[in-house]
Amino acid sequence: MGLPLRLVTLGLLVASCAGTMPEPAIRFEEIARKAGLNFELRNGAKGQFNQIELMGGGVAVLDYNNDGCMDIFFTNGAEIPSLRKTGPEFHNRLFRNNCDMTFTDVTEEAGLAGEGYSMAVAAADFDNDGFTDIFVAGVHRNFLYRNLGNGHFADITQKAGLGGSRLGNPWSISAGWIDYDNDGWLDLFISNYVVWDAANELRCGTPEQQFYCHPDVYTGLPGQLLHNNRDGTFTDVSRQSGIGRYVGKGMGVAFADIDGDGFTDIFVANDSSRNFLFHNQGNGTFREIALEAGVALRDDGKAIAGMGADLRDFDNDGRPDLVESGMINDSFQLFRNLGPGRGFADYGLRTGLLLATRQLTGWGLGIYDFDNDGWKDIFFALAHFTELGKFIGRDSALPNRVFRNVDGTRFEDVSAGAGPAFQLAGLHRGVAFADFDNDGRMDAVVTQLNGPAKLFHNVTAGGAHWLAVQLHGTRSNRQGLGATVHVRLADGRDLYNHATTAVGYGSSSEPLVRFGLGVNRKAEKLEIRWPGGATQEIADVAADRIVQVTEETKR
Amino acid sequence: MKWARIAVAYLICAMCARSQPQWRESPGYRAYQRGNTLFIAKKFPESEAAIDEALRLDPKLVPALTLKAKLAMASNRFDMARGSLEQALAVDPNSGYAEFLYGMEAYVTSDLRLALPRFEKARQLSPADPRVALYLGFTSEALGHTDKAMSYYEEAVRLEQSASAPQAATFLAGSRLLLLMGRQEDCGRWIAQALKVEPGSRDGHFELARLLLIKGEAAKAVREGETALVLHGGDATDAQIHYLLIRAYRDSGSPAQATRHADILRLLDAKAPR
Numbered sequence: 001m002g003l004p005l006r007l008v009t010l011g012l013l014v015a016s017c018a019g020t021m022p023e024p025a026i027r028f029e030e031i032a033r034k035a036g037l038n039f040e041l042r043n044g045a046k047g048q049f050n051q052i053e054l055m056g057g058g059v060a061v062l063d064y065n066n067d068g069c070m071d072i073f074f075t076n077g078a079e080i081p082s083l084r085k086t087g088p089e090f091h092n093r094l095f096r097n098n099c100d101m102t103f104t105d106v107t108e109e110a111g112l113a114g115e116g117y118s119m120a121v122a123a124a125d126f127d128n129d130g131f132t133d134i135f136v137a138g139v140h141r142n143f144l145y146r147n148l149g150n151g152h153f154a155d156i157t158q159k160a161g162l163g164g165s166r167l168g169n170p171w172s173i174s175a176g177w178i179d180y181d182n183d184g185w186l187d188l189f190i191s192n193y194v195v196w197d198a199a200n201e202l203r204c205g206t207p208e209q210q211f212y213c214h215p216d217v218y219t220g221l222p223g224q225l226l227h228n229n230r231d232g233t234f235t236d237v238s239r240q241s242g243i244g245r246y247v248g249k250g251m252g253v254a255f256a257d258i259d260g261d262g263f264t265d266i267f268v269a270n271d272s273s274r275n276f277l278f279h280n281q282g283n284g285t286f287r288e289i290a291l292e293a294g295v296a297l298r299d300d301g302k303a304i305a306g307m308g309a310d311l312r313d314f315d316n317d318g319r320p321d322l323v324e325s326g327m328i329n330d331s332f333q334l335f336r337n338l339g340p341g342r343g344f345a346d347y348g349l350r351t352g353l354l355l356a357t358r359q360l361t362g363w364g365l366g367i368y369d370f371d372n373d374g375w376k377d378i379f380f381a382l383a384h385f386t387e388l389g390k391f392i393g394r395d396s397a398l399p400n401r402v403f404r405n406v407d408g409t410r411f412e413d414v415s416a417g418a419g420p421a422f423q424l425a426g427l428h429r430g431v432a433f434a435d436f437d438n439d440g441r442m443d444a445v446v447t448q449l450n451g452p453a454k455l456f457h458n459v460t461a462g463g464a465h466w467l468a469v470q471l472h473g474t475r476s477n478r479q480g481l482g483a484t485v486h487v488r489l490a491d492g493r494d495l496y497n498h499a500t501t502a503v504g505y506g507s508s509s510e511p512l513v514r515f516g517l518g519v520n521r522k523a524e525k526l527e528i529r530w531p532g533g534a535t536q537e538i539a540d541v542a543a544d545r546i547v548q549v550t551e552e553t554k555r
Numbered sequence: 556m557k558w559a560r561i562a563v564a565y566l567i568c569a570m571c572a573r574s575q576p577q578w579r580e581s582p583g584y585r586a587y588q589r590g591n592t593l594f595i596a597k598k599f600p601e602s603e604a605a606i607d608e609a610l611r612l613d614p615k616l617v618p619a620l621t622l623k624a625k626l627a628m629a630s631n632r633f634d635m636a637r638g639s640l641e642q643a644l645a646v647d648p649n650s651g652y653a654e655f656l657y658g659m660e661a662y663v664t665s666d667l668r669l670a671l672p673r674f675e676k677a678r679q680l681s682p683a684d685p686r687v688a689l690y691l692g693f694t695s696e697a698l699g700h701t702d703k704a705m706s707y708y709e710e711a712v713r714l715e716q717s718a719s720a721p722q723a724a725t726f727l728a729g730s731r732l733l734l735l736m737g738r739q740e741d742c743g744r745w746i747a748q749a750l751k752v753e754p755g756s757r758d759g760h761f762e763l764a765r766l767l768l769i770k771g772e773a774a775k776a777v778r779e780g781e782t783a784l785v786l787h788g789g790d791a792t793d794a795q796i797h798y799l800l801i802r803a804y805r806d807s808g809s810p811a812q813a814t815r816h817a818d819i820l821r822l823l824d825a826k827a828p829r
Contacts, residue, residue, distance in 0.1 A: 029627070093652065290796065291801055291817040291820055291821070292805065292813060292814065292817050294801070294805070296798065296800045300731075300795060301791075301796070301798040307799035313577060329697055341810075342805070343802070345806075349737060349769065350735075350737075354735065355736065356626070357739070391665045391666050392667050392668060393668030393671075393698075
C-alpha cells in the first residue's frame with residue numbers, strides 16, 4: 001500500500017462523484033395560491049359545443065412597470081353568444097409581481113379588464129418608449145393597449161388602425177411582435193383560425209351525443225402582418241408581403257432567423273392542415289417554404305392538429321430547431337434545422353419525443369433550459385379536447401410534462417420527478433415562461449380551462465450556473481427582439497438563443513435571452529447579433545446574473 | 556379522431572360475412588343474397604332495397620341485419636348501424652361477425668372505449684378471424700398500448716398465414732408501428748413481407764421509402780417514392796408521396812426535383828376543398 005489510506009479514500013470519493021453523480025431532477029413547486037395569483041379562465045361554455053370554448057387561455061409575462069420583476073397578464077373568455085364580458089369572472093387580469101414571489105391584481109387601475117372573447121396575448125414595446133405594451137387577440141375583436149408608463153394602459157386599437165381588417169373581424173388565436181423589416185420598430189403578426197360565428201355554429205355528433213366539430217368542417221383564414229408606421233399606427237401589409245395568400249387554420253406562432261440571413265422568419269402551426277414557414281426575403285416579402293423545408297407535415301405526410309410551437313436551438317449547433325405540439329395520436333413534432341438550404345429533418349423519432357408524446361394533446365410549450373445544464377429542455381401544457389375523454393375512456397384533463405434534453409441527442413420524460421403538484425391533471429392551455437424570482441431558474445405560468453392558473457416555481461437543485469441577457473436596442477427595436485445571442489463557455493461549448501416573446505400557443509414570454517451554463521462560472525464570450533446583422537461582443541461575463549446589453553450605435 | 560376515418564373504406568370494400576347454413580332456410584335469404592351481391596358491386600341503394608325486403612320477410616335474419624349495418628356505416632348512419640347490430644346480437648349472441656361489426660361501429664365513431672371490449676368479445680367468438688386481431692391492434696395502438704398492439708398485428712399475420720391468405724395491409728400496419736417504436740430492422744422485414752405478398756402495393760413502396768428516408772438513404776427513398784406514385788390503390792395519397800419525395804430529393808441533392816414536387820403538392824392543395 002504505497003498511498004496513504006486517506007488519499008485513496010478521497011480519490012475514490014471524487015471519482016465516484018464525477019462518474020456517477022446523477023443530474024439534478026427538474027422540479028417545480030406550484031405556488032399560485034400562495035403567491036396570490038388568483039385567476040380562473042372562464043370559457044363561457046353552456047353545453048352548446050361552441051368551437052371557441054375549446055381554445056383560449058393565452059397568458060403573457062411582461063415587466064410592465066420596469067421594476068425588474070416579471071408580471072403576468074391573463075386573457076379570459078366571455079359570455080356566449082354575446083361575446084361580452086358580462087361580469088368580472090370574464091375579465092382579463094394583470095397581476096403585478098411584488099418582487100417577493102407574490103402578486104397583486106392591478107387590473108382595474110391598469111385599465112385592462114378588456115372586452116370581448118379574448119384568446120391570446122402578445123406583449124412587447126411596440127412604440128420604443130421603454131414600456132411594454134399589450135396586444136390582445138380574440139374572437140372577432142383585437143385590442144392594442146399602450147402602456148402609459150404610470151401603471152395605466154390606454155386602449156389605442158382604433159387609433160392604431162387595428163379595429164378591423166380586410167378579413168372583416170376574424171377569430172384571431174395567436175399573435176406575436178416581430179421586426180420583420182429590421183427598421184427598429186416592432187410589427188405585428190396575427191394568426192387567425194377559422195370562420196366562425198355563434199349564430200351559425202355547426203353541430204356535430206348525434207342529438208344524444210353531441211361533440212365539438214372537427215376543424216375540417218370550418219373554413220380557414222390567412223394570417224395578417226401589420227407594419228408599424230412608427231407613429232402609433234399600423235398598416236396591413238398581409239397582401240403585399242405574401243402572408244395573406246396562405247389560408248390555414250392558424251394556431252401558435254414562432255419567430256426565429258432560421259437561415260442566419262439577419263431577417264426573422266415566421267412559423268405558423270396549423271390545425272389539421274399543413275403548417276406554414278414564411279421565409280423572410282429581406283425585401284418586405286415572405287416566401288412560404290414549409291414543404292421544401294420539411295416542416296409542413298408529419299413524417300408520413302399527414303397534417304397534425306398543430307397547436308403550439310417554439311423555434312430554438314436544442315442541439316447547440318447554432319441553428320433554431322422547431323417543436324410543435326399536436327393532438328393525441330399525432331405525436332409532437334421535433335424538426336432539426338440542418339442549415340441554410342438544407343431544410344429541417346424530422347428528429348422526433350430519434351430523440352424519443354415522437355413515441356413519448358403520442359398519447360398526449362399539447363397546447364402551449366416552451367424550449368428552455370430548466371436545469372441550466374446547457375441543454376434546452378421542453379415544457380408542454382397538456383389536455384385532451386374537452387369531451388374526448390368519453391371516447392378514449394380517460395379523463396380529458398392531463399398533467400403537464402417536462403422533457404429533459406440529454407446532451408442534445410434525446411429527450412427524457414422527467415415529469416414524474418418534477419414534484420407532486422406537477423402530477424395534477426388539468427385542462428391546461430397557454431403557458432408563458434419567465435424567471436419570476438430572479439434566481440436564474442426558469443418558471444412557468446399555465447392557464448387551465450375553467451380552473452385556477454398554475455404558477456410552477458422552478459426549484460431544481462444543483463446550483464448550475466446561468467446567464468440572462470437583457471437587450472436594449474438603439475438602432476434595433478428597444479427590446480432587441482430578433483437578436484441572436486451566442487455564448488462561448490470555458491468547457492468549449494457554444495450555446496445559442498434569441499430574443500422573442502412569441503412562444504408556444506397564444507402566449508407571450510419574457511424577452512430576456514437565457515442560458516444555462518452548467519458548471520461554468522462565466523461565459524468566455526457573449527456575442528450579440530442584432531436584427532440587421534450588426535454584432536457586438538463582450539468577453540468574460542460572470543455567471544448568475546442578468547447582463548444588460550445596450551446596442552452600440554456604430555456598426 | 557382521425558384514426559376512425561380510415562376504417563369506413565375497409566368496411567365498404569372488404570369482408571363479406573360468411574353465411575351460416577341455418578339462415579339458408581330463411582324466407583328472406585334469397586333477398587339477402589341479392590342484397591349482398593349488389594353491396595359487393597357497390598350498388599348501395601339497390602342493395603339496401605333488397606335487404607329491406609329480406610328483413611321484411613324475416614326480421615331475425617342475422618346476415619341481413621349485419622349487411623344493413625354495413626350499409627348504414629358506409630353512409631355515416633351510425634345510429635341505424637348500431638340498432639341493426641344490437642338486433643343481430645339479440646338473435647344470435649354468438650355471432651362473432653356481428654360482434655366484430657359492433658366493434659367497428661364504435662371504432663369508426665372514434666369511441667375506442669367501447670370498441671375495445673367489443674373487439675375482444677369478437678375475438679373470443681371468432682378466434683381464427685384475422686380481421687378482429689387487426690382491429691384490436693388498431694384500437695390498442697390508438698389507445699397507446701403499443702406492445703399489445705404489436706402482438707395483435709403479429710397474431711393477425713399468423714392467422715392470415717395459417718389461412719394461406721396473407722395481406723399486405725396487415726404487414727404494413729405492423730411495420731408502421733415498428734417504425735414508431737424505433738425498430739427499423741424489424742420494420743424493414745415487415746415491409747418486405749408486404750411487398751412479397753403484393754409487389755405492386757403503393758402503400759408498401761411508400762412505407763419502404765419512408766423507412767429509407769429515415770435511415771438516410773435518400774436516393775433509394777426517391778426510387779421507392781417514385782414507384783409508389785405511379786401505383787394505384789392503397790391509403791397513401793398523392794400528397795403524402797409528393798411530400799416524401801420533396802424531402803428525399805432535397806436530401807439526395809436534387810433541389811430542383813424537390814421544388815417540382817412541392818409545386819405539385821401546392822397545386823393539389825389549392826384544388827382541395829377547405
